[in-house]
Amino acid sequence: MSSNFHLNEVKSMDNPDSPSEIYRNWSNLPLDVTLMILMKLGAVEILESVQFVCKMWYILCKEPSLWRTIRIHNLARARREINHEKMLFNAIDRSDGRLIDLDINRFGSDELCSYVSSRSSQLKRLRLTRCRNISADAVIQALEKLSCLEEVELSFCRFQVAKTVAIINACPSLTTFKFNKLGGFEGSYEACDEEALAIAGRMPELRHLQLIENNMTSVGLTAILDACPHLQSLELRECYELHLTPSLRKRLSEEIKDLQYSSSDSDEYSDIDYLGGHDDFEYSDDEIADYYRNKY
Known part of the structure; x- marks a missing residue:
């Protein structure tokens, strides 16, 4: 690969007589190398600062290939003033319909949900976490339009069963x-068992299923196993109405390669409720992951 990436010599401002210092002129990096660097960064970093490094980087930051994956999390309390929604509208526009992976946390609106579905027909993965200003109806309408979806995660949701x-x-x-x-x-x-029966009736191609705090019984779980022959990974946490019979345990061990299950007899329910359920003490995804990693 040829390169016109130059090293320049400059004198120290404090001591002009000191030996020359070498600095890199980042704007002279080959374009493909620069794009590789930018792809390692997140949407927030690019939109807030990186695109303003130089004119060339500003142009490259509008390249649609940079926006095939968009991850924007509203986690830091000190940075609540950031308009995450406006930022995501901008990122969606830059993706030029090529977005395949969207992950947002603690912000959003029905308007934003509709915009994503109308501008991202190639979307394959969608993850919404604590997006409490996005209504269930908006999610339903978006999912009906996104025909290429393969993976969906809805976490810390408060949707009614229907x-x-x-x-x-x-x-x-x-x-x-x-x-x-x-x-x-x-x-x-x-x-x-309504949700479990719906999964059994509508998702026959499932390979991976994760349900936390679902109210299904062994009837719902059996229906899923019967209707989803390709299921390889099953994670069931805090499903307090689910009591596994010996025969159902045996079937799970034989059919599911990766099974993670916490017993309904767990005496740590109050800890789980505290972790996920109170607005006054919101936890980051990493904190929640650490909790489960240590617990199980």
Whole structure:
């Protein structure tokens, strides 16, 4: 690979008589190398600072190939003033319809959800975490338009069961589905197989399924196993109405390569509820992952 990347000599401002110092002129990097560097950065870093390094970088930061994956998390309390939604609108525009992987956390609106679905027909992976200003109806309408979706994760959601069933019905071609209701509605811990039966009825191509704080029983789980013959990975956490019989345990061990299951007899429910359910103490994804890593 040829390069016109130059090293320049400059004198120290404090001591002009000192030996020359060498600095790199980043604007002279080959374009393909610069793009590789930029691809290692996140959307927030690019939009907030990196694109302003020089004119060439500003132009390259509009290259659609940089925006095939967009990850924007509103995690730092000190930076709440950032308009994450405006930032995502900008990123979607720059992707020029080539976005395949979208991951957003703690922001969003129905308008934004609609914009994503209308401008991202190639989207394959969608992850929404604590996006409480996005309604279930907006999610349903978006999923119905995104026909290329293969993986969907909805975490810390507070959708009613009927809405969740409609969400499941809207994306029948998924290979990965993660639906996590940590800290859901108070009083919602009654046995209910509607969501599990919807998964069984609409997602026959599933390879990976993760359900946390789902109210299904062994009836719902059996229906999923019967209807999803390709299922390889199954993660069930805090499913307190699910009691595995010996025969069901045996079937899981024989059919599922990667099984993660926490018993309904767990005495640590209050810790889980505290971790996921209180707005006054919001945790980052990394903190939640660490919690589970240490717990299990």
